[in-house]
Each structure stands twice: as C-alpha cells, then as structure tokens.
Amino acid sequence: MLMKASLLPLPAEPSAGAAGCLVCQVRSRALFSVLPAEQLPDAAARVTHASFAAGDALYLEAQAGRSVFTIRTGIVRFERAGSDGERRIVRLAGPGALIGQEALLRQPHAENAVACTPVEACRLPPAAVEGFGQSYPAMLRELMRRWQSALDASGEWAAEVTRGSARRRVLKLLDQIARLQADEERVWLPSRLEMQDMLGVVPETASRAVSALRRQGVLAEVLPGSARLDRAALARALAQADG
Amino acid sequence: MLMKASLLPLPAEPSAGAAGCLVCQVRSRALFSVLPAEQLPDAAARVTHASFAAGDALYLEAQAGRSVFTIRTGIVRFERAGSDGERRIVRLAGPGALIGQEALLRQPHAENAVACTPVEACRLPPAAVEGFGQSYPAMLRELMRRWQSALDASGEWAAEVTRGSARRRVLKLLDQIARLQADEERVWLPSRLEMQDMLGVVPETASRAVSALRRQGVLAEVLPGSARLDRAALARALAQADG
C-alpha cells in the first residue's frame, strides 16, 4: 500500500496509518501522543483508519474485543440491552475519546458502540498498545487516564442526563452534544427514539420538548438528524431549569 | 506498634497491615492478590486499615486524592453535586471493590465516597501501587481490570436503576444491594432521602414503593436502615416488572 499523504483534514477513504496520523487533527489528544517523537512513525504504522456511517456499529456487545478505537470525528453512543429487553443508551463519546478499551483486557465488550454521525476513527491493535505500554510506562498512565475519563463521563451522564423533568433532560442532552461538537454550529440531533433510550422518556414527550425548545429559540432549523443550536440560549435555559 | 494477629475475621480496631492482610477475607479478590507470594508481606506492610461508620466519607470531591481503598466489608456510595445543587448518587460499591483510583493519576476525586453501612477498608498508598506496578505488569493489568469493572457498574446503574417506574427502580436498587450483600439475610435499606438521590424519585414515592413491597412479601421486618429481603420474591417481582 503506497503512502500518499493526504493533506485534507478528513480523508474519506480508509488510509494507511502512517501518513494519515501525521496530519491527524486529534493526534495531540490521542493515546499515542505521549510516545516520544521517534516512536510515532512506528506507532502510526500499526494504526489503521476506519470510517463508519451513522448507524454502523464499531463493535458489538459480547464480541471478543479486538477493537480499540480513537475517535477522530463524529459521535459514538454506547448502548446495552436492559433486563427488560429495551435498548438503553448510557453514554456518548466524541473526538479524542478512546473506546473499547476492555479489548486490552481480553474481555468481551459489555456494550454496543454505534456511530451516531459519520465517524472517522483509528483502530489500534491491542497488541500494539500492550507492546508500547511495556516500553513506555507513560502510555500506561495515559491509558488509565482514559479509563478514568470514561468513568467520569458515565457518572455525569447518570447524574445529569437521566434526572429531572423531560425538558431538563433534553437540555442536558443538548449540552452533552454541544460539548462534543464544540466547533460546529449545526449539531447532531438524535431521533426521538434515540432520545427515548438516552433519557428514559417516551418519544412523544421528547418530541414535545424539542418543539418547545424550537419555539423558544434554543433550537432552529430542525431537520431529521441535525439542528442549529443557540448555545447562549441553551445556557440560559439550563441555568433556569436548574433554578 | 506490635503485631498481634487477630484471628477474628473483622477486627474492629485499626490494625497494622501485615498481620491483618494475611487473614483478610477479601484478600483473594484484592488488588495485591496478583503479586507473587513472596511480595505479599512487603505489600501488606504498606497497607493500613481504616474503619468508617455509616455516613463517614472515605474521601471527598475535589480533594487531591491520596486515598485508594479496597473495600473489605460494607457498602460505599458515590455521590456528586448536580448542576442544580442536588446530591446525585451514581453508583454503589461493595466488598472487593477498588475505589478512588483516580488518586493514582494525581487527579482530584470527582465524587464523594461515603460509607452507607459500617465499612472496613484497606488504604493503599498511591506510591506503593505505582511501585509494584513498575515491577509487576500483572498488577497494572489488574488495575485496569478494576477500572473497567467500575465503568461497567456505572453503566449498569445508568441502564437499570434510573429507568422505569418507581416500583421497578426500587426493585433494581434492592437487586444491586442484594448482590453486594450476597451472604446476608438482612440487607441495608437506604433511607428514603438516599433513594431519592439514587433513583430520581421523591421520598414519598420511594416510601410508597417500599410499603407496597412489604405488603407483597419482598421486604419484611423493615427497620430504619435495614430489612429482611426475600430474594426469591425479589427475583419474581423483577421478572414480572420487566415483563
């Protein structure tokens, strides 16, 4: 496979790791960024690029994990089956996040990881992570930091997104998404069914909440799957909802 | 401090690590259990025992973490302040769990860890964990496994305990507690205020649900702070609630 470095920030086609990594926009936030500079080409050579369309699974529950990813762009949701058989979405992850880390422990995945938007990711072979981990303790430390971030995010989701009135939950969800897409004006807007499984609220209720936010100017140009978000209005609405 | 090994399974008074550890009932599940046998006395010497009464904090949010604990007995809750100022309980942990791991990363704690019942724990100095981690990669692997367990538990809490009707939430909470106190017939019963912050349900509603479960035989001899739990009835009620 020939190395033709693409200067585009987001090559749409899968690219060999080495060339892509050096221009990657999340490289500074990625796991391997703690490696010394001379190791980067080596590391990059073991990374493969992967693209996913919205709705594609990065990996599935109970799959023996051979997939650890760094998200470059897009949003990924984690879903698991509730004991009643219903899907529950328990967390979101965005650019810079490391996901599927349980593969490093040779454990099966506990959740599905599904692309909510088009997702560009780097697939890291567990063996490579382990190899570098042995030579560079700093990388192990970085790995643990990632685990802690995930735990934190999960705690915040449980503390904020699943509590309070339907209106407050939708606002908190928008807040989460806004942080994952900090630089975009149009943000991903989950379907009402997705909101059901994220917020524990029936789709009709989610729809009513979205409609209300549109009337109040927090959301505009609401299309299936995306909307324009007024972040200032969102902040005001959140402050008021927290009263 | 002289070493008088107590043969009681649960010495009430703080004891120096070495003697206590060798008879500790959770030793086989503890972090240091992956160390080779000849290292155990060394490890044990660095561990100090800590007792907490119900309501005591093992550590507090925003504290620069110098506290990593292995829980020996009892139940610990993790609480954080919601953006509205309300307390939110986002997870429980029980015997064998490693908590406060973020201290290893020199990060401040993100949550309060509070004893729900009397708690016996082993305090591990971060430096010791790091030291053994450098010599014994297996311990780092075990450490990551702990992180993953915590993440899993957090996901399950978000997926199960905070969803569905008030009745279902209380049942799921009892299920969590029953698993943390698998060998006890009387289990810890949180106060209605604690249930509020765990389940996102008002105390009156929690009280009504508890009363209903008592009438239906799932709970009996309900006293402030504890109750007798009919595990079979709980399983039936859960299966029915999940319909």
Next chain:
DNA sequence: CGAGCCGTTGAGGGGATTCAAGCTCAGTGG
C-alpha cells in the same frame, strides 16, 4: 402509489409530585 417509518400534535388517563397531616423515636431540658 401504497406501505411503512418517523415526527408532530391532541385528548384522556395514570402515576409521580406536591402539599399536608399524623406517627414514631431520639435527644433535650424543665
């Protein structure tokens, strides 16, 4: 063009919250 899915909106009912009262119990002080 009909079928099916998703989103929206309305009407009605049910479960949770709110408000309120009464209870037990531990602690306090007369």
Next chain:
DNA sequence: CCACTGAGCTTGAATCCCCTCAACGGCTCG
C-alpha cells in the same frame, strides 16, 4: 419523669406531568 422538639417515615388528597392511544402529514422506498 415527661413535655417539647425535630427529623424521618408513612399515608392521604389534589395537582400536574408524563404516558398512552390516536390521528395526521411528510418522507423514503419498493
């Protein structure tokens, strides 16, 4: 010893929010 207090638990009644059921419109796709 006992009234007094305050906190937590329970129960009742009224209100409100969310769920349920339903109808309709837009859209994609066969």
